[in-house]
Amino acid sequence: MADQAAKRLKTDTLSIATHNGHFHADEALAVHMLRRHVPEYATASLTRTRDPAKLAESHTVVDVGGEYDAAKNRYDHHQRGFTTTFPGRPTKLSSAGLVYMHFGRGIVERAVKEKATASETVAESDIDLLYNKLYAGFIEALDAHDNGIDAYDPDQLAAANGGAGIEKRFADGSFTLGAVVGRYNAQWNDADQDQASEDIRFENASARIGEEFDRELHYLVSGWLPARSIVKAAFDARAEYDDEGRLLVFRDQSCPWKDHLYTLEGEAGEGSGKVMYVLYPDKEERWRVQCVPAAKDSFVSRKPLPEAWRGHRDDALDKILEDSVVPGAVFIHASGFIGGHRTFEGALQMAKKSLEL
Known part of the structure; x- marks a missing residue:
């Protein structure tokens, strides 16, 4: 042998x-x-x-x-x-x-x-x-x-x-x-x-x-x-944007966040609350509001953007949001998992308003 x-x-x-x-x-x-x-x-x-x-x-x-x-x-x-x-x-x-x-x-x-x-x-x-x-x-x-x-x-x-x-x-x-x-x-x-x-x-x-x-x-x-x-x-830095830590904001650029977010939430424990929306700039310097999925590979969002907003764009969307969000809305996806605004201020207002509804 x-x-x-x-x-x-x-x-x-x-x-x-x-x-x-x-x-x-x-x-x-x-x-x-x-x-x-x-x-x-x-x-x-x-x-x-x-x-x-x-x-x-x-x-x-x-x-x-x-x-x-x-x-x-x-x-x-x-x-x-x-x-x-x-x-x-x-x-x-x-x-x-x-x-x-x-x-x-x-x-x-x-x-x-x-x-x-x-x-x-x-x-x-x-x-x-x-x-x-x-x-x-x-x-x-x-x-x-x-x-x-x-x-x-x-x-x-x-x-x-x-x-x-x-x-x-x-x-x-x-x-x-x-x-x-x-x-x-x-x-x-x-x-x-x-x-x-x-x-x-x-x-x-x-x-x-x-x-x-x-x-x-x-x-x-x-x-x-x-x-x-x-x-x-x-x-x-979540508390800068929402007292309950429900908003995650990338001020400079987005990056792969789902895996890391779920891990960080697990490490923080149930008492820290869950993130509902992630805000980040796109390549055209507009802003996105993306819902956090209920699970990593799920198409179900923890809190979808409001049904009344979905499928609307531009001026039509601005009219729907006029009492709560500055003008400049871009779109809300028909399924409610993501939306966009031309400014950070507008995207933040969209996210906060959605949290209330």
Whole structure:
């Protein structure tokens, strides 16, 4: 066994193996993360096989082989008794989750340090925050998809609708991460079903989901994390605009605020009250009043703008608001989740008036 391991390290140090045949999003992303984001694998070759002898010769094996042993670079999850989850999360890992669990923090750390200037200190807490955020917001969906885990608890779904479950109102277009990769597999009646064609499809699929992973990583490092301090400052200044802290104002520019707002509210406790509206300038130097959703991915607002205002624009809206808001109204969306005014004063008056109604 030791001789076999020595041979593997000596002859195939830069070899990654995964299974051939129908491929899935988890191994496609696992391969991408290793080759694109882990320096040791930058020039690694890829072998797609189920041959035990070829797997034994490979330096790293993902999603095949029936073995999880990080010390031996084995990252499969199909074996009986496998129950490993990401720290603090309930979902059983797939090969993507396994590779991310072991290499993801280094991936995040390198991305953060690459963006930081020479004078900036990279906080370990920021790296940990992003490491966990990227798993929960991206990788976990692939783990659940590959392991056949529903996003909703089936017992809760049944109870919510008299035991019949909850049906979708419309199809989602199958644009889940898993479906995006699945489309790269050959159709049942495609002529080119040979191994070489299949390998090319896999490489394209790996690059495609890898692009989405890279975009998410870039967003979290370059956009989401820097926004945290801006949202915190606005959250701390809420009393300047409303005694109950129901208005969050970005005086200079907007930024990704939802995740950070929900976190800050949770940390502040129930006694601090909830933010109802967020005010910020748009690119044309007008002002927006946006309702805070009841939950992160919900289209239901905590307090929609008044029904009587909705669907009106410009002069017609000014006439409706004339007793309470200075002229310059731009619009109120038909669903009441957002509105606009040409001035900050007007937007603030709109928000305050809406709070009263």
